[in-house]
Amino acid sequence: MYVYILKRLMQAIPVLFLVTIIVFSMMFILPGCPARTMLGEEATPQEVASLRRAMGLERPIVVQYAEWVGNLLRGDFGRSLQDGRLVFPTLISRLPATIELLIASLIVSFTIGIPIGIISSLRRNKPSDIFARIFALLGISMPNFWVGLMLILIFSYHLQWLPATGRGTIANLILPAIALGTASAGLITRLMRSTMLEVIGLDYIRTARAKGLRQSIVVYKHALKNALLPVLTVVGLQMGYGLGGSVITETVFAYPGIGRFAYQRLMQRDFPMIMGNLLLFAIMFIVINIIIDILYGFLDPRIRYD
């Protein structure tokens, strides 16, 4: 098992290396000079030249990259161009709010997706199955920001049940979590339905039924355990999707997380913050997926570690 974990961690190293190259190369996909873009068109050539020197842009790219990665390894992601604040601590301070939202959205998508998926598979082609499939399709077809706006319109403006903006209470979390979790709920419903249908057709389920076990025991004790495993892999992907979705959802709900902050800094062209943000999102995605892989190894003994 330790070998497997070590192997999985080693696999992440080249990916992380390529992630840093992609983020670093962002600086150079600009049409023209990065310093000019940062300062704007009205900056004088002297100002541009001085920023170029300050940023070390005169040196060979490889040297710049090596220095940048060296700083990253020491936890130095640079300073904001807008307010001079250190990038890493600023981003980290926004992270808890977003993690809260991501977990809440996962709870929403799993508590909706799993039961509906199970019911749908057990009542195949019956009205409840058709309804579940329509729900799942609508869920994945609605843009999350529009769902968010509709939720604000109905539950905040008309019914006045829940707040439209802010953070601090569970009530603040409900609408953004539903907006962010709806599409995932649709995906999980579809996945749950198809894996359950697959598992229900297997020999060991037929054996369980032949033994005379009750339907509820066959479904929940035998089938569900195995059908849930593929759904687990979706968690990693959904976290990645949620990180992306948080940018728009947090903006819609004025939720003070890292997603909204990323959007604000993007609009201000605060490049060190943007690069730090991209890097942090990518590292989080990689780490989450490593954890899921290892967890999957624990839960499914068929997975071999060598």
Add this chain to the structure above:
Amino acid sequence: MEKYEDKLKAVSADVQGLRTGTFKRLLRNPTALIGMIIIGFAVFVAIFAPYLAPYDPFAMSLPRSHEPPSLEHPLGTDFFGRDILSRIIHGTRISLVMGVIVVAIRAGIGIILGLIAGFYRGIVESFIMRFTDAVIAFPAIVLALAIMAFRGQGLFNVMIALSVVGWTGYARLVRGEVLSLREREYITAARALGMRDFRIIFRHILPNCFASIVIFATVGIAAPIISEAGLSFLGLGARSDQVTWGFMLSTGRQYLRDAWWTVTFPGLAIMVVVLGFNLLGDGLRDVLDPRLRE
């Protein structure tokens, strides 16, 4: 040698048979049929937008600002008194064109990288697949936003940003298909006949990946439509002289409390078109790849 040539012909005949029968089977599949009707309708609306729209989508009339839905303006008017139905009809154009172009570019990049990785294997495959993993690690919309921040606002940049981020699925899919296809007998036969790699890849491997690519691309059109709307919603996509559904949502959002129709209907338009592509994708999967059927 003749035996192998016969086998190659037989495989080609199978692929041909699949193509001719597909459309008929799609018409018999209710999911695909509803999807095709929705998409067909959207394409019709996009082509004939100037004839179908009751008003000029840019014609302002401040006295008619925020009129609720009525017989005169079935979906109401926005802050500037512009007819929302007409704007939605014109917005169909950008959404569909953006969806198709972005998917074509994504598929192009992904197919080429997937073919190379799967066919040549070894270090080339390792590098391409690790690079793919690295790109997947970035949430697509954030990477697209960053590219937009570096390159600036505009639909052309939206197209570039969305194309750069979404090809990874195609690369993984095609590589997977190639890995199994390259071991088949008819590929060994093609090699034995002395065919060059280029010809084997594009003539004998790629056509056999088409079923999966078509399903993936059809469902895939939905994603850039939503992403474009998202970027325009954040104020990074369309300019004010262009009509897109995302931009309509972005401007309507400020008046959500007083004029719900400015936000509700453009969002519904996005949902219906995306639903159409998802339905067609599901139907195509049932018809072309019965192994994947739910």
